[in-house]
Amino acid sequence: MSRTLTYREAIREGLDEELARDPNVVLMGEEVAQYNGAYKVTQGLWEKWGDKRVVDTPISEAGFIGMGIGASMLGVRPVMELMFWSFHSVAFDQLVSNAACVRYMSGGLCNCPIVVRGPANGGTGVGATHSHIPEGLFAAFPGLKVCAPATPADAKGLIKAAIRDNDPVYFMENTLLYGNSGEVPDPADGDFVIPLGLAEIKREGADVSIIAHGRSVIQSLAAAEILQRDHGVNAEVLDLRSIRPLDVDAILKTVMKTNRVVLVDESKPFGGVSAMVAMLIQEHAFDHLDAPIKRVCSIDAPAIYSPHIEHEQLPNPKRIVDKVLTLR
Amino acid sequence: MSRTLTYREAIREGLDEELARDPNVVLMGEEVAQYNGAYKVTQGLWEKWGDKRVVDTPISEAGFIGMGIGASMLGVRPVMELMFWSFHSVAFDQLVSNAACVRYMSGGLCNCPIVVRGPANGGTGVGATHSHIPEGLFAAFPGLKVCAPATPADAKGLIKAAIRDNDPVYFMENTLLYGNSGEVPDPADGDFVIPLGLAEIKREGADVSIIAHGRSVIQSLAAAEILQRDHGVNAEVLDLRSIRPLDVDAILKTVMKTNRVVLVDESKPFGGVSAMVAMLIQEHAFDHLDAPIKRVCSIDAPAIYSPHIEHEQLPNPKRIVDKVLTLR
């Protein structure tokens, strides 16, 4: 049986279930406890679980994320909220040198089962420093895992997998998805976990593959409907869900089916997840491509504030449709 | 007329000339003054230019790089040394939020003519946290410029261009190149500046294009000699020199000439400069490719310490040769 939950509620339910499952799971971050979270993802959890399990921290991202890493080496399972993933910039050393490298540099003696989660997206009128899109940035570091769910069910299933994973997992949510609703399996029907590393076809199609992750999946699905309705193009939409591990097989499979690819990625165009996916496709499915791989990324500038124009900078259905149509 | 200088001396000469040209140029960083620089790039400059122009800082990268950014907004031209570029991790917010975004967020009212320079490379037995390769990471941020010279002449010409540029330029040197010698034009023959954004063919060839930057250029040139001698393959080696701005025309030109490409990039394989270059090539020269674009990156793990094996993790002539031979 399935109920409808918002993306926000789905993550909260996942956190709540993991708090119940494992007494070593502890949530921490700025305003996650008494304030219920800046975006209310952790609403009610402090009241339910108390001071030990849900912890408000000072505005010291390097300090408390490093603290979580240290505690995890001893067996605690910290799930740390960055109020915005953009604030990774002040904790970067802890995120990429300590969390990513400590296992390696100790020859496998340490491990670091942390989750860092929070919203990572543009489109909310908060300007350039608050709108970084760091999936590709972190996936570039071996030792880290990254995922970016697009739907409530995926968000719940993946946050639970992330918490149980024994490696550092950076979990990228999206402010603009928090209010979206979708079906999520009922806990009464059993533990609902979606493994990292598994992409999902969100829409079957035959003419072109649109490959995306996070909110770009939702935009791609909207574009696919327009393509079908107005242009008779039947697009397949593949949701990566997890960036590292990455479901390369699923990527190659859809490419071999449609022979045409558009990648949709909220990153800036220099690099990002999509440049890597393009590299993999052209390397491993070269003979299956009928046209160059195209991308729809954010327009190459720091994120603009103006609400009048902000959504034009991001991938949106119109830009995706236009790009797909250039393939013909 | 030309003299032979080491890469280290060439950078130093460039710094010295710019200190002489513009009284607002100031060098700062850890141990750059009295100690002459951890890698002796700034040797003698403090003695020559004094406390005002060459400044030792505490071990506070966020503090002093942020200070340089603030000073630059007022007209000072700070050239800041990161003892290792790997220490970007503790100054990341200043580097990517303040330096990259302040012009944009102010609608063009502020500008930030800073240079951040230092070695960015593996291969020196200092382990994972000291061996990050951040060219691609920073080039992903619109607002930043990045270059990575491979030869003494390029190092001198580019550092001078970087200092004169009115935007933030992140200048990536290489510890393993500091001692390399090469011809550098004599200052008596005029001001020697190499503009950012200009790639250079370092070796002409017809059979395959090897595209690289930084020390990978040197490795590629060595590989090209082996390919010629042992396999009769005539490789062209294109040195990107500058990562952003990027000489896309030169890239496409060599690809259209040889129709086969191997990218050599010391980055880890998820992303990096090479994934972006591959994306551009397949998009804009799709019909000119006779084979998939291949890459030689570092083996996908944090940098290993062991001197016995460390150089196997990096691109090296053998790995490049092997990769080129797979194209046939």
Add this chain to the structure above:
Amino acid sequence: MISATSSTLDFASSPINRSLTPARKIELFTQMVRIRRFEQAALKYYNGGKMGGFLHLYIGQEAVAVGTISLGGADDHFITAYRDHGHALAVGMGMNECMAEMYGKQTGCSKGKGGSMHFFAPDKNFWGGHGIVAGQTPLGLGLAYGLKYLGREGCCLCYLGDGAVNQGAFHESLNIAALFGIPVVYIIENNGYSMGTSQERSSAYNGCLAQRAEAYAIEWDVIDGSDLYEVRAKTQIAMERARKEHKPTVLEIDTYRYYGHSVADSRAKKYRTPEEIEDYKLNHDPITVFERRLIAEGVLTEELSKSIHQDAKNEAAASAKFADESPAPTVADISTDIYWESDHNTPASQIGHHFFND
């Protein structure tokens, strides 16, 4: 927050305040009123859906920006965090360009690219408006370093919140400021809360936050932010120390915000009691306190005060109209103001690809 041990000295008699002409006093009062009325208008139109993102109101803190910035000379510079409307108007920015910025319009001070958190006016020595907590503290250090480097006798006032003191960048800045002798004055605007977290729950300290300066042998002081005279008197000392002796200071100015952390703050009334807010309005509101004072001094009348309020209200309403009628940026505008060289179409900007849109 207003500390219990608030001073009973009368700072009206400090030389820096005695030198104020009646006209200048009215001007300072007017500035505070203008900030308040501007923000009340902003709140109204934010709630009316005219703006994006956050709106962090400065209401209740006006004496800090107006008092400190009133001391600035030609070579004194200012930089603050995202709660920046008060400082912007105090340095002399117009309501129009500020309101238009929040509306995301081309006529905004940052062309609609920065928004509420990112006001800038380098021509008025105002360097923003910064969203990353404490990220501006090394920049303020750098502005002051620049002044010293360029041989200008001035200082930089760098503002931050009580929650921001726990960011590493601030600590690094303090050490460098003291070590290098940098003319920077850090002003902690202590409104008692960082979002929903009280000072006690975010900071460990000895007496007060400013006292952290002692760790670096930096001078510090605590100021009652409801008294414009006190703000001016004590800040002036720090600025002179910076300008003349190249020595930094940390000032903690106790103040209060009436509203939530931002307008989106759903819990503003949960972590503070209505009594707490009411007490502040009655007894510590910097505008009311200064108004009473100026009336007692015979400088201001109730009538004049009313007309100042009315003028400010009108000016704010006009700025909203200006903003509303201004053109929005175009898609092409997204791609400018990224590189100086590109914006100036220099030879350097012609070489290689700077942008990677297809």
Add this chain to the structure above:
Amino acid sequence: MISATSSTLDFASSPINRSLTPARKIELFTQMVRIRRFEQAALKYYNGGKMGGFLHLYIGQEAVAVGTISLGGADDHFITAYRDHGHALAVGMGMNECMAEMYGKQTGCSKGKGGSMHFFAPDKNFWGGHGIVAGQTPLGLGLAYGLKYLGREGCCLCYLGDGAVNQGAFHESLNIAALFGIPVVYIIENNGYSMGTSQERSSAYNGCLAQRAEAYAIEWDVIDGSDLYEVRAKTQIAMERARKEHKPTVLEIDTYRYYGHSVADSRAKKYRTPEEIEDYKLNHDPITVFERRLIAEGVLTEELSKSIHQDAKNEAAASAKFADESPAPTVADISTDIYWESDHNTPASQIGHHFFND
């Protein structure tokens, strides 16, 4: 550096030292000697080209690691920076695995993946060995947080250098430590220099570096690092405060390194005078000081000392032989120890590509 106002108390009579048996005293002396002899061997073979990267010698600082770590119980944990050989041997790691690590061999404590700066032995409560200056300070906080969370009565000793105090992460850690009541003891090993920069040129401070703790209402103390008894007596107080009261402490232990910052330090003899170094060797060398002390106490004889030195020398030489003869990692070894799940071949590790080698 040894401060001028070094205490004249005799810490031999502190209860924690009075409780030492003669055998245990010899053991502590032996540990210091082993560290020194190990490093002298390391230096020899480093210069002989057997190792890569840096070699940061601990010689001169031995009483700090040995004195503090000797106080550790089952639930006390340790973490330090890159100058980590002393701590490693003091927690009980073998010379073989340490030397082999520097040689970059499979038999190294980190399988040759970490090198000199990255020794680890979690089974001995030793968590590294960290290269980024002060990057370990939040980790130490976290280990101590973990102890408290898991309900274990222990503490974490987290070491850092005098230059490291100027990193933001340390400051953030101190605030959290005090605010949350974390059982961490920060030990500043003050050897007077960060690379070529003296304490005076890198830090602004009031009296001493440990005093920075006052900003957070944290207890602090200064210790003469040449006297093992003093190190133990004062550190014990801090550890008990942590274990029993969940309160942090900052200790500054004045010490000295004989050699350069690292062996590559070309200027080690330029920023310090030969007299400075000589004075230290004669009057403050922790091994000499403790040796004299134990001889005076009748616990040690010169002969026994000699044989301890000789044994340590032999042990170090044997470890070099062991390292030399051990196998180097293979190319395949590069690709392990990245993910726990992959190393354990779990179902999770089978899904999706974790690695992107072609």
